[in-house]
Amino acid sequence: xxxxxxxxxxxxxxxxxxxxxxxxxxxxxxxxxxxxxxxxxxxxxxxxxxxxxxxxxxxxxxxxxxxxxxxxxxxxxxxxxxxxxxxxxxxxxxxxxxxxxxxxxxxxxxxxxxxxxxxxxxxxxxxxxxxxxxxxxxxxxxxxxxxxxxxxxxxxxxxxxxxxxxxxxxxxxxxxxxxxxxxxxxxxxxxxxxxxxxxxxxxxxxxxxxxxxxxxxxxxxxxxxxxxxxxxxxxxxxxxxxxxxxxxxxxxxxxxxxxxxxxxxxxxxx
Numbered sequence: 001x002x003x004x005x006x007x008x009x010x011x012x013x014x015x016x017x018x019x020x021x022x023x024x025x026x027x028x029x030x031x032x033x034x035x036x037x038x039x040x041x042x043x044x045x046x047x048x049x050x051x052x053x054x055x056x057x058x059x060x061x062x063x064x065x066x067x068x069x070x071x072x073x074x075x076x077x078x079x080x081x082x083x084x085x086x087x088x089x090x091x092x093x094x095x096x097x098x099x100x101x102x103x104x105x106x107x108x109x110x111x112x113x114x115x116x117x118x119x120x121x122x123x124x125x126x127x128x129x130x131x132x133x134x135x136x137x138x139x140x141x142x143x144x145x146x147x148x149x150x151x152x153x154x155x156x157x158x159x160x161x162x163x164x165x166x167x168x169x170x171x172x173x174x175x176x177x178x179x180x181x182x183x184x185x186x187x188x189x190x191x192x193x194x195x196x197x198x199x200x201x202x203x204x205x206x207x208x209x210x211x212x213x214x215x216x217x218x219x220x221x222x223x224x225x226x227x228x229x230x231x232x233x234x235x236x237x238x239x240x241x242x243x244x245x246x247x248x249x250x251x252x253x254x255x256x257x258x259x260x261x262x263x264x265x266x267x268x269x270x
Contacts, residue, residue: 002059002195003145006122009092017127028133028163034116036139036166037187039084040219040242048236049083051118051221052259053246054104056088056095060198063095065250070100071107076256077249078113081263084138086118086244096121098135105136118168122146126159133163139187141168144176145195153183168221177212186218189244193224200225202234209238229262 020026040049054073057063070087077085087104088096101117108115116138123129124146132140140160147153157167169185171177172194180188192205202225214220219242222235227248235243245262249255 007146010122014125014127017131021127021130026127026130026134028130031136033138033164034114036084036116036118037219039116046236048232048240049242050259050263051084051086051242051244052077052082052249053086053244054088054100055246055250059093061247064247065253067253070104073255074104074107075111077259078108078111078115080256080259082115082259084116084118086120086246089119089121101135101137126156129156129159133165137165139166139168141170143170144180150179150182157183157185174208174212188218189221189223191223202231206234206238209240214239
């Protein structure tokens with residue numbers, strides 16, 4: 001099982017973080033965090049906001065882009081019109097580092113940009129929330145299937161919020177959605193990729209939103225398999241406020257240009 005493999009890969013990291021917490025070394029530092037939720041709900045002519053991702057590798061695609069630093073990509077995305085950035089920090093399978101968050105923030109600060117950052121990783125233990133709160137992240141990802149009870153999910157979300165972080169709760173189907181709503185989650189990401197088979201079904205993602213429409217108090221994000229302007233428009237029509245796009249932007253080594261073309265293709269319609 002893919003998810004179990006990802007969970008096991010975090011064991012040594014979590015053990016080290018627990019020791020650090022015991023020794024008082026995980027005290028969250030004061031950080032000025034941009035408002036992640038607000039950035040997704042400003043309203044851009046009916047189009048979903050784009051969360052553009054820094055992604056070096058993945059289990060489904062292998063190596064995606066090694067040549068560009070997180071600083072390069074963050075600035076390209078800021079100039080191309082991203083509403084927020086997603087930074088993959090998982091090391092073994094995605095070639096990420098938690099330090100990428102602070103590096104991206106420093107580059108954006110020098111540029112005069114306040115784009116919020118989402119830490120995308122496999123997070124399911126409170127010590128990982130503490131570690132995230134020591135970074136410049138504005139939000140973190142919680143996957144329902146890694147925290148498969150509403151009480152635990154609520155605790156992790158509320159811990160994140162106590163540090164000024166938004167929690168994006170990722171779901172895959174109606175059962176996940178019910179648990180996420182039971183936990184009080186309001187920022188929901190629907191992943192079109194099956195994390196067991198790694199296949200993508202965007203239509204299933206859209207059907208979920210059609211069958212269980214986003215509530216007025218919720219902000220929904222569509223993730224995986226988005227590579228064309230019509231995908232953004234379909235997500236908007238289904239009620240999604242934002243789309244997370246990674247591989248399609250990174251794979252040709254020109255992420256800023258790819259994002260400009262994606263957004264430009266939408267703006268030319270109608």
